[in-house]
Amino acid sequence: MTTHATHMRGSSHRAYLELPWGQVHHRRAGDPDGPALVIVHQSPLSSATYEPAMAALGAHGLNVVAIDIPGFGMSDATPEQWSIPDYAGALWEIVDALGLQKVHLLGQHTGAIISAEATRQKRDRVLSLIFQGIPLYSDEERVKKAEGYAPGYTPAIDGSHLKVIWDRVRWLYPTISAESASRQVAEYLSVGPDYGVAYRAVFAHKPDIAAVADVPTLLLHGSEDVLDRMNDVVTAAFPHAPLVRIPGGTDFVAEEQPEVFADSVAAHVLAHAAAPKPKFTPVYTATVEVTGGRAGRARSTTGALDVKLTRPAERTEGDTGTDPEELFAAGYAACFASALGVAERRKRVTAGPVTVTASVTLGTRPGGTYGIAARLVVSAPECPQEVLEELVAITHTVCPYSNAVRGNIAVITEANGTS
Template sequence: MHVTEAGSGVPLVLLHQSPLSGAMFLPALSLLAAAGFRAIAIDTPGFGASDPPPAPQSIAAHAEALLPALDALGCGRVHMLGNHTGASTAAAFAARHPGRIDRLILNGVALLDDAERAFFAGFEFAPLVLRADGSHLADAWQQRLKATPGWTDLGAMHRHLVTMLANPDRYFWGFDAVFAHDLAADLARITAPTLVFTNSGDDLYAASCRAAAAWPNWAFRSLNGGTHDIIDEQPGAWAGIVTDFLKAEPPAVVLGPPAVI
């Protein structure tokens, strides 16, 4: 598994959304390092520079793959932040390995209702068919435009599309894993101090608010505007909320069994 690191403090593991890589955290990595964290952005198997598994993996399998990676990095208990698909993986890890998690941040929670599932089903998640005239590139660009209403950062749009295009045969594996996963069951097992973190322009904003309402003992923070590229768009504000939660003493949550959906 490929990792990108900055800093030398308390380990903070960062898990990316699909179909991106740990590079999505680069705009905030130096800020987190300056705040005293060893920021560790991990590429999920099959994404970024991590070797692909022989077949698509479940969210639970992605979570289990973190154990040997953390051991190899010399990390015992860690803070963990997951973004979108990464949030599902982080929740799965925290539910299964509570002794390895100090504090947890779920940045974009895919606790989807039927309407949201229907919306995401409207996107074509399948291997990208390469065409000699390059029209597949234009089609992929149009799909990203459709998926990112309100975008403002052209550079981020380009970078993240290039990341997706690097894995044309498997970029959608993470989406399939999320839609097949029982996230609510994992959320109900989490005991770590937890922050639900979102932004009002994110496509998982309503779903994240739903999770925060269902688990009122968790902390909740939201930024105004932005898209699912919020780390590119507002890196300082994003890193500030992450840092504030992780450094709060005592933890800014009430521990105990979570509310039931």
């Protein structure tokens, strides 16, 4: 809503932490027992950038924490000029003070550089990374930026410095709303005349990309983000990281398109989440009794299911027996198709007629054990391919079968829409 974009408050829970250098302001939303997502904003702004998306992220079951970097927003300033390793070390002190263990880090611009360094420092505590624009400057660019990118301002009794800040914001982001620009002026003022303190740390720091190369990473930003120009450099540095560009979004896509932003972030986090704490509310229980194993019979207590089971290798022509893999495939396909309907409602789109075909394969693993793998083919001939792929990604976060097997078995998904 517009009211969220015009000030630094919001509807998420806000609080302060007491750290050695001062107080740190942060926002929280979502499930305290869910996967922990820590958001680190760009400078010289604040966590208010993410306020409109906090509820949408929390609705996916995430434990969302957006911090104000020390010296920015409503957090106390650092006692001296900090380096990026200093900011990263402070981030871990903040995470510890929040009582979090393993986390997912989402960093934008300056926040992305801090998140990358924090991951280098404590790789074992980072489950995944999301870079909402990471400035991988060349040595020449860093020198040039350091010379005059953030000149600061001098407070003037006639208020002319406010126009200086306003003009800078409009120069950087010419298409954003007046409400968003107004909030940014307040954020600049909250830092003070020397708003370039974190910029200096960025320009003096060369990220160690090799140290975080094995971390599951998502590159996510609006198509109009000022760092969209660096896609070639960034994708070359992170060749295994998918790049998601949200059409029409600026640096502030989290407030412009909060639901779209949250869906993409949550899909990545949930795909790389650690095993969640037990939290389960029963809705329905099916009970099936099997006698005779794979060559026996399966009967449900309701009587609706009463089928003969046959080992695939022993099946003969005319044999009507089924097997556990067919039953699992039927359940997965049916559940996924229904969950896709939830995704349609969430995105306010219609996919048209949808067919889900599930294949479940039984196989052997090293050491003589058995395992299964699944493949889903989602066909929607009336749905644009790009829309269908987005719906399928959301569906995997909703479908209980996908949630149950995530991290345990391989699931390949193919989406067939219209080009």
